[in-house]
Amino acid sequence: MGNILEIKNLSMEFKKTGNIFKAVDGVDFELRKGEVLGIIGESGSGKSTIAKLITGLLKATEGQLFYRGQELLKLKGGERKVLNQHIQMVFQNAVGSFNPRMKIGKSIEEIIQLLGECSKDCLNKKVEDLLVDVGLKGEYADKYPHEISGGECQRAAIARAMAVNPQILICDEATSALDVSAQARIVDLLVHLKEEHGLSMLFITHDLPLVSSLTDRLIIMSKGKIVESGNTKEIIENPKSEYTKKLLEAVL
Amino acid sequence: MENYRDEILRVENIVAGYGNMPIVRDISFNLKKGEILGIVGESGCGKSTLIKAVSRINGLNTDILGGKIFFEGQDLTKISNEDKRRLLGNDISMIFQNPEASLNHSRKIGIQFTETIRSHRDMSKEEIRCRIGEIFESIGLTDVDRILNSYPFELSGGMAQRVAIALAMVLKPKLILADEPTSALDTTIQKQVIDELLALREKFNTTMVVITHNIGVVSKLANYTGVMYGGRLVEYGETEKVLKEPIHPYTKALLGAVPKLGGELPVGLAGRPPKFHELKDGCAFCKRCAYAKEECECFDNKVTQVESNHRVICLREA
Numbered sequence: 001m002g003n004i005l006e007i008k009n010l011s012m013e014f015k016k017t018g019n020i021f022k023a024v025d026g027v028d029f030e031l032r033k034g035e036v037l038g039i040i041g042e043s044g045s046g047k048s049t050i051a052k053l054i055t056g057l058l059k060a061t062e063g064q065l066f067y068r069g070q071e072l073l074k075l076k077g078g079e080r081k082v083l084n085q086h087i088q089m090v091f092q093n094a095v096g097s098f099n100p101r102m103k104i105g106k107s108i109e110e111i112i113q114l115l116g117e118c119s120k121d122c123l124n125k126k127v128e129d130l131l132v133d134v135g136l137k138g139e140y141a142d143k144y145p146h147e148i149s150g151g152e153c154q155r156a157a158i159a160r161a162m163a164v165n166p167q168i169l170i171c172d173e174a175t176s177a178l179d180v181s182a183q184a185r186i187v188d189l190l191v192h193l194k195e196e197h198g199l200s201m202l203f204i205t206h207d208l209p210l211v212s213s214l215t216d217r218l219i220i221m222s223k224g225k226i227v228e229s230g231n232t233k234e235i236i237e238n239p240k241s242e243y244t245k246k247l248l249e250a251v252l
Numbered sequence: 253m254e255n256y257r258d259e260i261l262r263v264e265n266i267v268a269g270y271g272n273m274p275i276v277r278d279i280s281f282n283l284k285k286g287e288i289l290g291i292v293g294e295s296g297c298g299k300s301t302l303i304k305a306v307s308r309i310n311g312l313n314t315d316i317l318g319g320k321i322f323f324e325g326q327d328l329t330k331i332s333n334e335d336k337r338r339l340l341g342n343d344i345s346m347i348f349q350n351p352e353a354s355l356n357h358s359r360k361i362g363i364q365f366t367e368t369i370r371s372h373r374d375m376s377k378e379e380i381r382c383r384i385g386e387i388f389e390s391i392g393l394t395d396v397d398r399i400l401n402s403y404p405f406e407l408s409g410g411m412a413q414r415v416a417i418a419l420a421m422v423l424k425p426k427l428i429l430a431d432e433p434t435s436a437l438d439t440t441i442q443k444q445v446i447d448e449l450l451a452l453r454e455k456f457n458t459t460m461v462v463i464t465h466n467i468g469v470v471s472k473l474a475n476y477t478g479v480m481y482g483g484r485l486v487e488y489g490e491t492e493k494v495l496k497e498p499i500h501p502y503t504k505a506l507l508g509a510v511p512k513l514g515g516e517l518p519v520g521l522a523g524r525p526p527k528f529h530e531l532k533d534g535c536a537f538c539k540r541c542a543y544a545k546e547e548c549e550c551f552d553n554k555v556t557q558v559e560s561n562h563r564v565i566c567l568r569e570a
Binding site: 044149180181186187188207208212213236237247249 | 508509524
């Protein structure tokens with residue numbers, strides 16, 4: 001398995017009323033092709049910031065990001081946009097990640113159109129296929145985000161992310177807002193999509209039991225730094241750092 | 253009636269909802285001093301409506317359509333606004349899921365505490381400061397002066413939630429109603445909040461009703477567990493019994509969806525809870541139930557006592 005994403009010495013500083021706050025502080029890791037990598041940490045540990053840096057929603061203050069050997073941070077405008085196609089993200093608040101005044105179908109259509117012109121019939125067909133793929137009915141295209149439940153909306157968000165056939169899917173607390181049953185079904189869907197499309201996944205969460213069954217490798221973060229990383233099973237069974245032990249103890 | 257002195261809350265066949273639309277149907281339970289009841293279920297099962305109805309807070313818009321709620325022998329469904337004002341905040345208080353809902357964003361935290369205390373007790377500034385310090389200490393908040401001088405948005409989410417819990421505790425209420433108190437928090441803070449709630453019960457013998465969809469929280473916190481589906485309490489019993497030897501197919505399915513450390517991938521339940529306006533007679537769960545039979549569709553939702561303290565609404569047990 002080759003590395004699809006390599007991150008070297010990545011740092012992000014936020015300036016807040018004169019103080020400099022280092023949200024991510026010299027982080028190195030790699031995402032292998034076809035694996036699920038979990039990033040665990042408490043609120044404020046910088047895990048979401050990493051997701052935003054990879055997707056280009058934030059601009060890193062330091063460090064390098066290689067996607068298939070290509071340095072992402074050096075790319076300008078158009079070139080970078082092309083790569084957005086390969087890296088997609090699913091957010092925690094699914095309902096909030098859709099435009100509330102746009103029907104689900106329209107939101108997904110917009111993404112498909114970025115790939116090139118497409119006839120109306122062909123668009124409708126593609127949207128329906130995507131929705132069916134994530135376990136929704138085709139008629140959901142005609143609904144507004146507030147009309148469907150949180151779990152269904154998260155499915156629609158996954159359909160939207162899958163619309164451009166990404167290589168990497170980043171899930172930032174994608175199931176934290178859902179109840180256990182809906183969560184289990186979203187996880188099931190993600191595993192299914194991963195197998196079918198050969199996705200590599202970055203799964204960001206604070207829920208250790210959930211990632212313990214889902215991920216191949218884990219990164220544990222605290223205060224912007226990686227405190228432990230390695231094979232999921234080994235970390236769960238034999239944690240090395242004090243912080244990981246504390247996290248494991250907090251599992252109810 | 254021998255245990256009457258110990259009994260804090262008794263809910264009898266309550267039917268509640270919004271307008272004329274019943275959401276919560278035929279729910280009964282009673283709690284003694286220091287007991288904690290956990291209520292679990294998927295989103296949209298009527299958990300929050302139940303707790304809103306029990307709290308009787310004006311402005312939450314829940315109407316009680318039938319049944320009775322007794323708090324220390326006093327019927328809350330017939331209580332006047334005057335008496336309610338005396339009771340809420342003082343003897344009964346509520347913790348909401350997000351601290352934004354219980355704290356006022358445009359006022360400093362200190363003022364909000366003073367206001368709550370002054371509206372029920374006649375206390376001097378020093379006494380109030382002392383009381384706040386005591387409560388803060390008991391739930392592990394050390395930086396008292398800084399917190400009292402901050403606005404809610406200046407605190408982190410976990411800190412704000414702990415402040416909201418402190419505010420609910422400050423008058424040492426007899427009953428706390430908590431609606432998803434830890435759902436917005438990450439696991440370490442969640443554990444801390446649960447330890448603090450347990451410590452508070454230890455200290456003040458507080459009774460609590462806690463709503464959550466986190467089975468782990470219930471197993472750690474609650475003496476009794478109620479499982480809600482379609483507005484009914486489909487299974488109710490001692491936490492240990494309900495979680496270890498579940499009877500209702502829904503409880504079993506819900507437990508199967510809980511991810512376990514180092515375990516297999518959790519299995520979710522297909523479909524979703526029925527919308528309340530679509531609810532027909534019969535078992536609400538039969539469409540998703542693995543054991544469903546034809547008779548389930550005309551089941552009268554009778555409660556079956558399995559053991560003295562364990563009851564379930566399911567045709568298979570009836």
